[in-house]
Amino acid sequence: MARWAIAIHGGAGVDPNLPEHRQEEAKRVLARCLQVGVDLLRAGTPALDVVEAVVRELETDPFFNSGRGSALTRRGTVEMEASIMDGRGRRCGAVSGVSTVKNPVSLARRVMDKSPHSYLAFDGAEEFAREQGLETVDNSYFITEDNVGMLKLAKEAGSILFDYRIPLTGTDTCSALAGADNHNGMVMNGLPISIYAPETVGCAVVDATGACAAATSTGGLMNKMAGRIGDSPLIGSGTYACGACAVSCTGEGEAIIRSTLARDVAAVMEYKGLPLQQAVDFCVRERLDEGFAGLIAVSSDGEVAYGFNCTGMFRGCATEDGFMEVGIWE
């Protein structure tokens, strides 16, 4: 028997000045979602079901808000995307441009299980969701007042803005954003780190049979062009699983796509023979020289690993040996 292991993330690139109470809240949510996965793994649930269930939790929780409160496109609409991959047989499913489906990761799973294809987008994906009877809500459900305000700011700044969880409270917010100090000079997607925030969530799991699976879900970038597809739904970029490992990435999507980051971690293990953590370190160091991103990974041997080259990554991991960790900073 192999040993199970799980890793989750809630996005990479965290404002170093994130208020203490927000940090604590993030850790509480991560610990809760991690525990959902741990309980399922202890009950013998297959890796694929675990990653879907955990990402659903992360999508549904208001803190990471991949669903309600997703980032808005320039048009003020929500376009969510997600993917899931089963290391056994390298089966995969992905969706983009989803605007009414409550849990995009489950739609990705349906694409994998119930369609002849592996990737559906926009109207076709929505239509398939209805055919499959997935829970849907009106697009306005996902659009929060906070985000309408953030979009306005982003448009004023002329920049692409990651959806951020900074609580927006009236005029304070505008001045807080306008006067936001960029303490360490780090920019993510063209924004000072202090007003950027991660939106993507993901999970990588190996179960007690040694099967690996990964899933990633996102609302994308604030003020993104309508129709923009990021790394999260792209197999090999944001998500990848094979016999050796499972990987989920987050950060600057375009940098992750250029480096086919998730596949490269697996390729370095498979072809170069490096162990998981070394493969992760290699890819973070060698592939992300210009872009900021992070990733979580598990190996079929039951190891967990993570890496990032930015100020922080919301993450958690646990193994069958009883190791459990939830963290934000290095």
Place this chain on the structure above:
Amino acid sequence: MGWALALHGGAGDVPRTLPAESREPRLAALRRCLDIGTAALRAGRSALDVAELVVRVLRPLLPSFLSPATFPSAAGGAARARLIRPIRGRELQVRELEDCPHFNAGRGSVLTAAGTVEMEACVMEGATLRCGAVSGLSTVANAVSLARLVMEKTPHIYLAFDGAEAFAREQGVETKDPSHFITDHNVERLRQAKEANRVQIDYTQPMKEGQQAPPPADDNSQTGTVGCVAVDAAGNLATATSTGGLVNKMAGRIGDTPVVGAGTYANALCAVSATGKGEEIIRHTVARDVAALMEHCSLPLSDAAARVVAAAPRGTVGLVAVSRQGELCMAHNTTAMFRACATEAGHVEVGIWADVDANDGESVSVAL
């Protein structure tokens, strides 16, 4: 060293009994596109320009690949005859070609189950890893050129559906009414596919008027895809792939073509364009894996490509690849791949089936 390029017009199960009147025009089209790419490289154009150009030129020829009817052997064939006329030496002015509306036709894309056209494409430049991709286009004449504009003019890599169409209008690229892409021929093909209740693949079997439609011989071929890889004399690598997808695909389906690392990938070592069954190519990250094997296992290009193609189920994958050193590889585990390649040293190859034999067009090797 020196420049090199390779192109494909899809891989699949093409019967060796393909009659000469169907075979020859296809070979001529491949030769013609190879000549265009060669002329562009000789003229000092960058690998990226060449890959984009060849795909632009080859893509509209696809209906011809699909249907012999669009290659009239006698009357009405003047335009086609000009199109497939071999070109010589420096006769070609690339700029003229780009401006020639004849090459921007783009008709005859395959139809989704909803009867609509959804085209997709991707370009990638090896040295910088810059890339651009588009999906779900219904009016853009040259999907591959829009992919390049996404790469060069947006902060993003990949735009799809309405957003991509809106971007196309912003950029003022040539568009057509969606009906332009919907021909009697592809409507008929969709009807047949629906009747057979399957996702039919673009297929090259000639069909005569009133003849019973042959059953799709292979679900896995996808000859609606074209691709080109090139390395220029400066050692720059680039790749481009463009497709209309599968007949009777679900609306919204995205294949391997626009997925960086699956159907299209280039880095400092090599450039790859793949074709075949999209879902297999995605899960095997085919294009990226050729590069990964070269990098991590120090395999030469052809060994890396052979290993990747062998790892995928039989009948599902074909690819063309070129390395920075100017090595070329055209590998497929399907019975056929429409393909052609040329090097500065004078090696020229045009082929359809797996092995080179008397029926397989031509294979010309000149003093390497």
